[in-house]
Amino acid sequence: MASLDRVKVLVLGDSGVGKSxxxxxxxxxxxxxxxxxxVGCSVDVRVHDYKExxxxxxxxxxxxxxxxxxxGSASSVKSTRTVFYNSVNGIxxxxxxxxxxxxxxxYRWSLEVLNRDSMPTGVLVMNGDYDQEKFADxxxxxxxxxxxxxxxxxxxxxxxxxRTAFLAEDFNAEEINLDCTxxxxxxxxxxxxxxxxxxxxxxxxxxxxxxDSNQIPGFPDRKRLLGGxxxxxxYD
Amino acid sequence: xxxxxDSSIMITSQICFFGFGWLFFMRQxxxxxxxxxxxxxxxxxxxxxxxCTMFELIIxxxxxxxxxxxxxxxxxxxxxxxxxxxxxxxPFYIGYFFVSNIRLLHKQRLPFSCLLWLTFMYxxxxxxxxxxILSPKHGILSIEQLISRVGVIxxxxxxxxxxxxxxxxxxxxxxxxxxxxxxxxxxxxxxxLLQTMDMIISKKKRMAMARRTMFQKGEVHNKPSGFWGMIKxxxxxxxxxxxxxxxxxxxxxxxxxxxxxxxxxxxxxxxATKERIEYSKTFKGKYFxxxxxxFSIYCVWKIFMATINIVFDRVGKTDPxxxxxxxxxxxxGIQFDVKFWSQHISFILVGIIIVTSIRGLLITLTKFFxxxxxxxxxxxxxxxxxxxxxMYFVSSVLLIRMSMPLEYRTxxxxxxGELQFNFYHRWFDVIFLVSALSSILFLYLAxxxxxxxxxAP
Numbered sequence: 001m002a003s004l005d006r007v008k009v010l011v012l013g014d015s016g017v018g019k020s021x022x023x024x025x026x027x028x029x030x031x032x033x034x035x036x037x038x039v040g041c042s043v044d045v046r047v048h049d050y051k052e053x054x055x056x057x058x059x060x061x062x063x064x065x066x067x068x069x070x071x072g073s074a075s076s077v078k079s080t081r082t083v084f085y086n087s088v089n090g091i092x093x094x095x096x097x098x099x100x101x102x103x104x105x106x107y108r109w110s111l112e113v114l115n116r117d118s119m120p121t122g123v124l125v126m127n128g129d130y131d132q133e134k135f136a137d138x139x140x141x142x143x144x145x146x147x148x149x150x151x152x153x154x155x156x157x158x159x160x161x162x163r164t165a166f167l168a169e170d171f172n173a174e175e176i177n178l179d180c181t182x183x184x185x186x187x188x189x190x191x192x193x194x195x196x197x198x199x200x201x202x203x204x205x206x207x208x209x210x211x212d213s214n215q216i217p218g219f220p221d222r223k224r225l226l227g228g229x230x231x232x233x234x235y236d
Numbered sequence: 237x238x239x240x241x242d243s244s245i246m247i248t249s250q251i252c253f254f255g256f257g258w259l260f261f262m263r264q265x266x267x268x269x270x271x272x273x274x275x276x277x278x279x280x281x282x283x284x285x286x287x288c289t290m291f292e293l294i295i296x297x298x299x300x301x302x303x304x305x306x307x308x309x310x311x312x313x314x315x316x317x318x319x320x321x322x323x324x325x326x327p328f329y330i331g332y333f334f335v336s337n338i339r340l341l342h343k344q345r346l347p348f349s350c351l352l353w354l355t356f357m358y359x360x361x362x363x364x365x366x367x368x369i370l371s372p373k374h375g376i377l378s379i380e381q382l383i384s385r386v387g388v389i390x391x392x393x394x395x396x397x398x399x400x401x402x403x404x405x406x407x408x409x410x411x412x413x414x415x416x417x418x419x420x421x422x423x424x425x426x427x428x429l430l431q432t433m434d435m436i437i438s439k440k441k442r443m444a445m446a447r448r449t450m451f452q453k454g455e456v457h458n459k460p461s462g463f464w465g466m467i468k469x470x471x472x473x474x475x476x477x478x479x480x481x482x483x484x485x486x487x488x489x490x491x492x493x494x495x496x497x498x499x500x501x502x503x504x505x506x507x508a509t510k511e512r513i514e515y516s517k518t519f520k521g522k523y524f525x526x527x528x529x530x531f532s533i534y535c536v537w538k539i540f541m542a543t544i545n546i547v548f549d550r551v552g553k554t555d556p557x558x559x560x561x562x563x564x565x566x567x568x569g570i571q572f573d574v575k576f577w578s579q580h581i582s583f584i585l586v587g588i589i590i591v592t593s594i595r596g597l598l599i600t601l602t603k604f605f606x607x608x609x610x611x612x613x614x615x616x617x618x619x620x621x622x623x624x625x626x627m628y629f630v631s632s633v634l635l636i637r638m639s640m641p642l643e644y645r646t647x648x649x650x651x652x653g654e655l656q657f658n659f660y661h662r663w664f665d666v667i668f669l670v671s672a673l674s675s676i677l678f679l680y681l682a683x684x685x686x687x688x689x690x691x692a693p
Contacts, residue, residue, distance in 0.1 A: 027440075032589055039501065040496055040500030042493065044440055044442050045437060045440040047448050063437055070553065075511065076505075076508035083430065084433075101270050
């Protein structure tokens with residue numbers, strides 16, 4: 001078999017949201033039987049057909065790097081984690097639909113990756129509200145996935161889905177909500193599978209077909225104020 | 237009338253402590269989790285509030301604030317409430333939340349948690365048998381019975397923590413023990429880590445491709461079934477001899493993943509050591525380094541004293557304050573008003589002991605909580621921590637009696653009844669010694685093992 005081109009996608013999120021189950025589902029089309037704590041980083045590979053069904057169809061390897069840990073980890077853990085963030089082509093942000101804090105922490109996760117060049121210890125304290133500019137400037141495609149959908153009661157579903165829609169909008173990203181223990185959410189042809197496919201296509205495009213976006217930009221005029229806190233526009 | 241005033245003062249302070257416990261819970265412990273069961277937060281804050289009130293009563297005792305009879309009343313009431321919480325409420329809720337996590341038993345939560353609570357009570361009661369803790373004059377359900385057992389558990393915990401803390405503190409503070417770590421070491425390790433990840437990826441690529449071709453072949457053959465299907469599937473799998481290969485590759489991948497985890501942890505360790513080296517060069521670092529030498533002397537002295545106490549079967553009769561005053565009066569010939577000074581000095585001493593032990597415990601609990609909790613088990617762990625905290629504080633009261641002059645000890649002796657206090661001190665010494673010595677051994681082994689890892693290629 002010929003050696004295929006590859007792209008690297010990070011899977012980030014708090015401890016216990018279901019990243020390992022998600023990666024297992026995406027790569028092996030099977031449910032993960034015994035999820036255990038991820039130490040360091042675990043990688044899995046998915047074979048993806050770019051532009052499936054068209055004459056330009058080409059197969060790529062998508063490496064899913066599932067980085068374990070939490071945003072509040074010690075700075076030594078954060079420094080070690082940054083070694084995995086090199087030459088990233090796409091980011092999947094995973095949060096737990098039953099846990100609001102995990103959704104809020106996604107901002108910190110994304111900034112940890114996007115700012116890694118200028119902030120090796122990973123400590124970022126920001127003042128003011130998050131504005132879309134930061135994420136509009138970003139060239140790396142993002143995807144927001146919410147897990148444990150089955151544990152949300154029917155009555156609360158609408159409220160939760162509205163909140164996650166705002167979240168995805170902040171990141172300028174698509175969103176998928178599913179349950180990692182049920183493969184039917186990603187069944188071929190479902191809207192989730194289409195969104196996923198589109199995301200991977202976008203990642204491949206950014207990497208191989210748009211030459212000038214190979215560099216990952218930093219944020220030169222980022223404010224760094226001590227003791228500040230960030231406010232979240234959409235939730236209290 | 238004065239009783240009402242006193243009670244209102246006590247209740248106000250209790251509300252303040254409750255608020256502090258609530259804030260601590262929300263800001264520190266449950267920083268990354270969502271509080272879904274408010275019962276847990278309430279129980280934690282209530283335990284904290286009543287524990288702090290006990291210390292407050294000791295301070296009031298020394299300072300002579302409030303009416304003596306109202307103090308006694310509040311002592312009794314406080315003690316009853318704390319014992320109620322520690323022995324009845326928290327164990328029950330621990331059982332309840334533990335059972336709720338198990339999906340199978342979800343429907344019959346209540347009966348199972350009652351069962352767990354009864355098991356706990358049985359072992360809790362049995363705990364009192366091997367220890368000579370109280371005179372056999374008391375009934376079954378008296379305060380003395382419960383306190384004696386709670387005291388044993390709490391004192392064991394205190395001694396374990398003290399022993400480990402006494403050894404770990406100088407080890408962490410002193411820069412003598414810091415291993416030398418350079419940037420090149422870290423870079424080399426990171427490179428190895430990334431190489432391992434690349435190897436894992438290339439193997440996984442082969443596996444993914446193999447799975448994909450098998451899947452596609454499977455579609456073409458349309459899943460044969462029946463007798464002929466079995467024959468077909470046998471012949472079909474022969475050219476696709478990638479099946480046994482997959483298991484072999486999977487084993488290699490498992491080994492590589494284990495290696496990558498170890499490398500990751502080693503790199504984290506190196507980064508942490510590097511940060512500590514940088515910190516030790518700052519002014520604060522040098523100050524802590526100096527403190528470390530001081531603490532190591534203190535630690536050696538404490539171990540020595542504990543051994544002496546056990547070997548010579550000696551329990552300190554006088555408290556440090558009175559002894560200090562005796563020394564200054566008799567040997568140094570300095571005359572001063574004994575009563576006045578003994579009150580103030582014991583207040584300061586006891587106050588320092590209380591504050592440092594509360595602060596130390598809260599910090600240790602937080603670290604412990606971050607290390608082991610996950611979103612499923614956070615409730616159970618917080619309740620366990622509340623239980624530990626309550627038992628710890630109750631036993632602190634038992635042991636602090638030794639640090640106070642005779643006239644202030646009476647209230648504790650009165651309220652807690654006829655416990656064999658000397659036993660608790662002896663037990664503390666024994667466990668402290670055991671804990672300190674095993675911590676020394678443990679740290680020695682850990683320290684020895686680490687540098688060798690970096691020498692190997």
